[in-house]
Amino acid sequence: MIKGLYITEAGMTPKLARMEIIANNLANINTTGFKRDKAFTMALDDATAATEASGTSQQELIYEATDFSEGTLRPTNNPLDIALQGRGFFAVQTPDGVRYTRNGNLQLSLDGTIVTGGGYPVLGANGNLQVPDVQHLQAGSIHINETGEVMIDKQSIGTLRVVDFADYMAIHKDGTSLFRVDPGTLETSALGTQTAIKQGYLEDSNVDGIREMISMIDVSRAFEADQKALRAQDATLDKTNSVGQV
Numbered sequence: 001m002i003k004g005l006y007i008t009e010a011g012m013t014p015k016l017a018r019m020e021i022i023a024n025n026l027a028n029i030n031t032t033g034f035k036r037d038k039a040f041t042m043a044l045d046d047a048t049a050a051t052e053a054s055g056t057s058q059q060e061l062i063y064e065a066t067d068f069s070e071g072t073l074r075p076t077n078n079p080l081d082i083a084l085q086g087r088g089f090f091a092v093q094t095p096d097g098v099r100y101t102r103n104g105n106l107q108l109s110l111d112g113t114i115v116t117g118g119g120y121p122v123l124g125a126n127g128n129l130q131v132p133d134v135q136h137l138q139a140g141s142i143h144i145n146e147t148g149e150v151m152i153d154k155q156s157i158g159t160l161r162v163v164d165f166a167d168y169m170a171i172h173k174d175g176t177s178l179f180r181v182d183p184g185t186l187e188t189s190a191l192g193t194q195t196a197i198k199q200g201y202l203e204d205s206n207v208d209g210i211r212e213m214i215s216m217i218d219v220s221r222a223f224e225a226d227q228k229a230l231r232a233q234d235a236t237l238d239k240t241n242s243v244g245q246v
Helices: 001-026 209-245
Strands: 037-041 061-066 073-075 082-085 091-096 097-101 142-144 149-152 156-159 162-165 169-174 178-181 187-190 196-199 201-202
Touching: 001 037, 061 169, 082 091, 091 178, 142 196, 187 201
Parallel strands: 082 201
Antiparallel strands: 037 061, 073 201, 082 196, 091 097, 091 162, 097 178, 142 149, 149 156, 162 187, 169 178
């Protein structure tokens, strides 16, 4: 009976983790460049066989993975909004080192440096990209072509550093729209025949609100079923103890 309580509890723990992941996906449904997460759990044919001598079950949340599929490109008509059509990431400089993002909502700092919404410099092929004489910059004078070249009044100031990775399992979230990679992970240039930059667009999150709500309902019902099973086993255990005391 005690083992049954452990098995039921072990089945509830990954459901709680899945619920947290789904809730986070829904909370970021409107976050530019956000990528939804998925949870993978161990499927056991015989939960009793997985119970160790200590009485604890081996069923657990195995790992969390990110879905890097492309989100919908939304037109904004803002020349400092850019989106990637295809694979790849923009490289940005942060206090913790180089990070990568799909969020192309760019801005200009006071000295003309092109930065992210969080204030991190966006990297070009040769370092930071800086707009000269930013105080006299006119609207519509910034042009970013599909190959990542940034033009100010038809004068090039550099090319955006857009990279890709062969192994997406080496990419990990560092906040809502930033990513880091494992040390030693090789990066390649993403721009080419399969990837292009779209100026005046932003990439929405790839979260499907309806699908996430359905998943949340399914997980919630399964968790409630486990709660009922747990209460039933607890009630049976109480009765057994009562009989033993008579």
